[in-house]
Amino acid sequence: xxxxxxxxxxxxxxxxxxxxxxxxxxxxxxxxxxxxxxxxxxxxxxxxxxxxxxxxxxxxxxxxxxxxxxxxxxxxxxxxxxxxxxxxxxxxxxxxxxxxxxxxxxxxxxxxxxxxxxxxxxxxxxxxxxxxxxxxxxxxxxxxxxxxxxxxxxxxxxxxxxxxxxxxxxxxxxxxxxxxxxxxxxxxxxxxxxxxxxxxxxxxxxxxxxxxxxxxxxxxx
Numbered sequence: 001x002x003x004x005x006x007x008x009x010x011x012x013x014x015x016x017x018x019x020x021x022x023x024x025x026x027x028x029x030x031x032x033x034x035x036x037x038x039x040x041x042x043x044x045x046x047x048x049x050x051x052x053x054x055x056x057x058x059x060x061x062x063x064x065x066x067x068x069x070x071x072x073x074x075x076x077x078x079x080x081x082x083x084x085x086x087x088x089x090x091x092x093x094x095x096x097x098x099x100x101x102x103x104x105x106x107x108x109x110x111x112x113x114x115x116x117x118x119x120x121x122x123x124x125x126x127x128x129x130x131x132x133x134x135x136x137x138x139x140x141x142x143x144x145x146x147x148x149x150x151x152x153x154x155x156x157x158x159x160x161x162x163x164x165x166x167x168x169x170x171x172x173x174x175x176x177x178x179x180x181x182x183x184x185x186x187x188x189x190x191x192x193x194x195x196x197x198x199x200x201x202x203x204x205x206x207x208x209x210x211x212x213x214x215x216x217x218x219x220x221x
Contacts, residue, residue, distance in 0.1 A: 011042035014176045016075075018048035019165050022057050027079075028086055030176055035089070045075045105203045109192025114149060121151040131217045134159050147188050 013034045016022060034041040049057045058074030076093040083091045104112070118135045125133060133153040140148045170182035178186075197204045 009038060011040075012044040012177075013038070013041050014043045015178065016043065016045040016049050016079075016176075017166060017171060017178075018046055018050065019168065019171065020175045021052040022049045023052065024082060028083070030174070031083060031089075032087065043079065045079060047075050049075055104205075105194065105196045107194050108190045109194055110149075110189055112194045113192075117149070117151050121153070125153060126217065129216060132156050 014027070014030055016027070031041050031043070045057075047058075051057060056075075058076070058078035076095065080091045080093050083089055107115075114137055118137065121135045125135070130153065132155060134156055136152050136154045138150045138152050140150070142148070166178075166182070170178055170185065172179045
């Protein structure tokens with residue numbers, strides 16, 4: 001995802017972002033241009049991309065989430081159908097689900113440390129009787145470019161059912177790849193490697209013993 005803008009030989013060649021409307025003709029033209037140049041085209045899409053009329057690409061309107069929104073789980077499949085129908089190209093999709101979530105041994109050290117810190121902060125908040133909050137990561141950048149991470153609590157009403165968008169200035173001019181400003185933001189998130197013990201060729205994780213404690217918080221309305 002950190003392929004530099006303008007160097008289309010490095011996949012992914014196209015990244016579709018929910019911040020920009022999905023223009024089918026413009027997208028197909030970019031796919032055609034990429035295939036002519038490289039004999040292939042790798043497209044990454046996030047759920048939530050929308051047509052110019054505001055309709056979500058691949059949304060399942062027969063199912064609604066907890067906030068009454070159509071379930072988003074079919075953008076890649078709809079793009080596949082569009083490409084095959086309009087361009088007669090062999091296309092396949094790969095959905096990053098459990099395979100991605102089960103790859104903790106490939107997480108960055110920054111990601112792992114932040115996740116651990118969020119867990120610690122959540123437990124401390126619960127023990128202190130605090131409810132109705134979500135743990136957030138606070139990132140501070142020093143004058144010399146150094147980055148410090150800490151955690152804080154944010155009221156749930158500030159987060160639930162609220163969309164947070166990628167800044168437009170982080171997206172390339174043609175809208176198909178992030179630019180260097182995004183790379184500068186994202187690079188610190190992937191720094192470092194997690195060192196995980198293995199056993200029999202498989203990652204060996206700590207197994208925690210279950211220890212029930214008395215419930216402290218009242219049910220959330």
